[in-house]
Amino acid sequence: MKTILVADDSSAVRRAAAQALDASGYQVLPAVDGIELLALLAEYGADLVVCDMFLPRLDGLQACRLIRRNDGYINLPIVMLSSSNGLFDRARSAMAGADEYLVKPFSDEGLLQLVRAYIEGVDMA
Template identity: 50%
Template sequence: MVIDDSQTIRRTAETLLVKEGYEVVTAADGFEALAKIADQKPDLIFIDIMMPRLDGYQACALIKGNAKYAATPVIMLSSKDGLFDRARGRIVGSDEYLTKPFTKDELLGAVKAYLKSGQ
């Protein structure tokens, strides 16, 4: 699942992942994502930090706070690369932190690292 308020980022990530054979669900913000997570039960979640209504930190904390989804890897996406931002991501339970713009190799490397089966 790719959650980002930027349609460009959602499309880019979705295109890269679909080309590699992954099924991708997208959401424009944290609220939309939470509804889709319950329906789709994604194996991996990429989430932007800066979004309207419910930011990435808040959404990640809610996802990780739910016993059903606590084991689902959450990878934060941000244009910020500060130590504070990375630490805050860890505090709310994120598993990884990718800085935007990410490369195809970074995105696919994160997927492969967290999805042991590869699909």
């Protein structure tokens, strides 16, 4: 079973993502902030990270940069979440090392499409 780490300070977002991913056969590890994200990643590992850009204690951009500095996670797919669809935030996300950018609120199918593309190599088209 593939493991997805979902970090968001909103319990509604974590719950929505977990329900969609659980129903599709993925194990979900929820985190409320960037510190918990890194702790869960170190303890359990993950096949993909879904991370809100703005988290308490350690934001998603900082967490993404730290993950990318670790050789063991250099190829770990990271999907950055944000409520902003702006070019500036998309650029900041890419510069931090995120592979994809998903705008909230997201659809279950939109999230699953990204996850399948990175974990199972399924085409997003």
